[in-house]
Amino acid sequence: MKFKPTLTPRLRVREFEAADRDFLLRFPAKPGQLKYMLFSLATEAEVDEFLDIVLKSRADENRSEWHLLVELLSEGSEPLPIGSVDLMSGDPDAPDAELGYFFLSEHWGRGYAVEASRVLLDFAFNTLGLHRVWGKCHSANGASARVMEKLGMTREGTIREHVWMRDHWRTSYLYGILDREWPTPGA
Numbered sequence: 001m002k003f004k005p006t007l008t009p010r011l012r013v014r015e016f017e018a019a020d021r022d023f024l025l026r027f028p029a030k031p032g033q034l035k036y037m038l039f040s041l042a043t044e045a046e047v048d049e050f051l052d053i054v055l056k057s058r059a060d061e062n063r064s065e066w067h068l069l070v071e072l073l074s075e076g077s078e079p080l081p082i083g084s085v086d087l088m089s090g091d092p093d094a095p096d097a098e099l100g101y102f103f104l105s106e107h108w109g110r111g112y113a114v115e116a117s118r119v120l121l122d123f124a125f126n127t128l129g130l131h132r133v134w135g136k137c138h139s140a141n142g143a144s145a146r147v148m149e150k151l152g153m154t155r156e157g158t159i160r161e162h163v164w165m166r167d168h169w170r171t172s173y174l175y176g177i178l179d180r181e182w183p184t185p186g187a
Helices: 018-024 044-059 112-127 142-150
Strands: 011-015 065-074 077-088 096-103 132-138 154-165 168-178
Touching: 011 112, 018 044, 044 065, 065 112, 077 112, 096 112, 096 142, 112 132, 112 142, 132 142, 132 154, 142 154, 142 168
Parallel strands: 096 132
Antiparallel strands: 011 065, 065 077, 077 096, 132 168, 154 168
């Protein structure tokens, strides 16, 4: 299933295109922007690999991943790419999926992750018919935890030292939201 570009008051959320490579190359230039993420965009090769996965998943008939570009809208100028929101299940028949997001550091703290993630949660529940969306964040990433809490997600637990992350064992907070907890259209 394709994702139709969606506008919010400040943003446009749309599918990635091959031309968005230049935007993604801004992450290797400042690697600290993804210091809490399990995946890496630290090199040009990693950017190309990510973009290849994104473009292939977009064309998949039995799609189970949506990696979407978030653009900042500004009157009189072209939309400015600032980040990504992602929905990943690994199985097109799964009743749940993981929510993820990453943004350029100069756009942190302005509510863009919450605004764009609302678009994706609405898509997950009202278009895909998912039962549950979950997310996890590094225990040291309080900003990401606040994003999920502002989305109405419940902190369900802590996963202690579950994965090696570059130079340490990562502990993650797990959040989730059920379809019946998500606002219905027009509510």
